[in-house]
Amino acid sequence: MFEVPEDRKYLESHEYATTDGETATIGISDFAQDELGDVVFVELPAEGDDVTRGEEFGVVESIKAVSDLYAPVSGTVVGVNEELFDRPELVNEDPYGEGWMLEVEVSDADEFDELLSPEEYRDQTE
Amino acid sequence: MALRKPPLREAHAARDAKFTEFGGWDMPVEFDSIRTEHAAVRESVGIFDVSHMSEVEVSGPDATTLMQRLTTNDVTRLDPGDSQYAMITDEEGTILDDTVVYRLPDEEGERYLFIPNAGHDAEMHDRWTAHREERWLDAQVNNVTEEWAMFAVQGPDARDAVAAAADGAADLPKFEARYADVGGVRSWVARTGYTGEDGFEILCPWDEAEAMWNAFVDDHGCTPCGLGARDTLRIEMGFLLSGQDFDPETEPRNPYEAGVGFAVKLDTEFVGRDALEAAYEEGVDEKLVGLKLLDRGVARHGYDVVDEDGHVVGHVTSGTMSPTLNEPIALGYVPVEYADPGTRLRVAVREQEKRAKVVSTPFLED
Numbered sequence: 065m066f067e068v069p070e071d072r073k074y075l076e077s078h079e080y081a082t083t084d085g086e087t088a089t090i091g092i093s094d095f096a097q098d099e100l101g102d103v104v105f106v107e108l109p110a111e112g113d114d115v116t117r118g119e120e121f122g123v124v125e126s127i128k129a130v131s132d133l134y135a136p137v138s139g140t141v142v143g144v145n146e147e148l149f150d151r152p153e154l155v156n157e158d159p160y161g162e163g164w165m166l167e168v169e170v171s172d173a174d175e176f177d178e179l180l181s182p183e184e185y186r187d188q189t190e
Numbered sequence: 191m192a193l194r195k196p197p198l199r200e201a202h203a204a205r206d207a208k209f210t211e212f213g214g215w216d217m218p219v220e221f222d223s224i225r226t227e228h229a230a231v232r233e234s235v236g237i238f239d240v241s242h243m244s245e246v247e248v249s250g251p252d253a254t255t256l257m258q259r260l261t262t263n264d265v266t267r268l269d270p271g272d273s274q275y276a277m278i279t280d281e282e283g284t285i286l287d288d289t290v291v292y293r294l295p296d297e298e299g300e301r302y303l304f305i306p307n308a309g310h311d312a313e314m315h316d317r318w319t320a321h322r323e324e325r326w327l328d329a330q331v332n333n334v335t336e337e338w339a340m341f342a343v344q345g346p347d348a349r350d351a352v353a354a355a356a357d358g359a360a361d362l363p364k365f366e367a368r369y370a371d372v373g374g375v376r377s378w379v380a381r382t383g384y385t386g387e388d389g390f391e392i393l394c395p396w397d398e399a400e401a402m403w404n405a406f407v408d409d410h411g412c413t414p415c416g417l418g419a420r421d422t423l424r425i426e427m428g429f430l431l432s433g434q435d436f437d438p439e440t441e442p443r444n445p446y447e448a449g450v451g452f453a454v455k456l457d458t459e460f461v462g463r464d465a466l467e468a469a470y471e472e473g474v475d476e477k478l479v480g481l482k483l484l485d486r487g488v489a490r491h492g493y494d495v496v497d498e499d500g501h502v503v504g505h506v507t508s509g510t511m512s513p514t515l516n517e518p519i520a521l522g523y524v525p526v527e528y529a530d531p532g533t534r535l536r537v538a539v540r541e542q543e544k545r546a547k548v549v550s551t552p553f554l555e556d
Contacts (some may be wrong), residue, residue, distance in 0.1 A: 101418065103207075104511035105488055105518075107540075123540065125488045125510055127224045128418050141264040149486070156223075 066095040068186045069160055073136070073179035075118075076188065080160070081136040081168075083176050088137050091164040092124065095189045100126040103155040106148045108165055113141045115168060117175050122165070124155065133165070137175045143167030151164065196241035197339050197399040202387050205414060212417055213308025213433070215242035220416040228422050228513040230413035231385050235345035237412035238420055239403065242312030244335045245393065247294075248318065252327035260321055261291060262445065262462070264455040265302070268293035273365045273382055274303040275453050278306070278314070279462030283444040283469055285436045288313065288453075290382060292367050303334075303378070303393075307432040311335040321461075338378075339399035342420075343412055344389030351410040352379070352390050356546060359390070373405040385420065386427035386552060422510050423521060426553025428480055434491055435478060435507045435521055447474045447523065449551075477529045478503065480551040481520040483537060485544040489520035492537040495546075503528055506537060519553045520546075 078096035115135040140153040155163040192335035245387035251326035263276035353360035359379040367380030383389035489509035509520030537545040
């Protein structure tokens with residue numbers, strides 16, 4: 065069984081966002097990292113860039129495949145996990161913790177309502 | 191169309207393998223992680239289910255003539271138990287497939303088993319039988335792909351695993367093969383493989399596959415490996431992958447372009463010989479080269495190769511992050527003037543040009 069923490073919400077394409085406060089932390093789910101296999105490279109936007117809900121914000125590459133990353137919420141990037149550039153394997157090892165990708169200052173908090181709840185996301189991946 | 195299933199499809203699923211379509215077969219791509227499986231083969235021993243590979247048996251008074259005519263290497267050099275890498279080319283010298291030819295022991299005459307790539311069995315069977323009819327040759331051609339399961343036991347400890355499992359097969363010299371009793375099952379055991387490591391390829395009857403796999407995995411310490419690790423292992427060695435590095439439809443190449451001219455013997459008569467003699471004498475315009483990316487990123491099949499002035503000069507045919515070197519490596523075709531090791535090029539990775547240089551293969555030093 066894949067871990068689906070209760071303290072965040074999910075996009076159908078397997079990205080998560082935390083929902084507390086004005087800043088969202090974005091990454092990919094445990095299910096997604098397992099599907100991808102060994103992550104070897106992550107391409108992320110820079111601080112100050114804007115991301116838009118449902119649109120691509122970066123790329124994650126595993127040994128076997130390339131996958132686009134989609135933003136679960138819109139906003140301005142205020143933090144980038146630069147640790148991933150040297151240690152992309154953190155996405156596999158700790159997707160909800162050290163393997164986070166972006167911090168985004170959320171422009172429209174209502175967008176969270178459109179994301180999948182942990183229960184809905186769990187149903188999708190089972 | 192429904193995917194063909196290897197005999198252990200359900201057993202692999204029970205081990206939580208992930209699957210992918212490969213040459214029309216539903217094959218395990220990964221059991222644990224590609225990185226772990228790759229390391230097992232480089233450092234100890236892994237086992238691959240390669241039952242998707244095709245097997246065609248050719249026998250009879252004209253078997254040698256038929257094999258010689260349809261493969262580029264010289265089968266007359268094979269004694270029973272020997273193996274040989276060869277290309278199968280069309281009249282233009284374009285590679286249709288690459289294969290390993292085994293000469294089987296047969297008291298009644300010549301008998302061969304050759305291994306076309308996954309999904310090529312029907313096409314190669316047709317090619318052999320059509321040629322037999324055209325030339326009035328006396329030979330039997332049997333597509334035995336679904337009679338034989340095939341496993342590759344590969345890695346520095348492969349010899350120990352085979353010594354423990356098989357009666358008298360572990361002492362085989364490289365590229366030689368013989369029938370042997372493996373865990374009580376009569377099998378064809380060859381000291382061959384496609385990973386760059388010491389290893390064995392074992393063909394056993396389809397119905398005996400599970401006992402054989404379990405013996406190697408549970409009793410002899412072999413790590414189950416999927417085709418994902420097989421792909422990273424073979425790229426590190428610069429070995430060709432059918433359908434990517436050559437393909438008669440999407441990547442038509444002759445053996446000199448693909449860097450496998452050593453498997454062409456122009457002093458034999460085979461389909462495509464005259465075209466290949468001309469290519470050999472005139473030289474080729476493009477060659478398959480090794481590339482290393484100097485910037486972060488992964489070069490993948492289909493990406494453009496660009497010169498330092500920004501002109502597209504070639505393309506990548508295979509690429510990955512090398513698990514052993516932890517560097518992005520790739521194979522691709524470029525004009526010969528760009529093919530010398532050390533040449534600086536770029537690879538267009540999602541519209542960003544990444545710096546790259548041509549390197550000699552294998553990527554791994556001995």
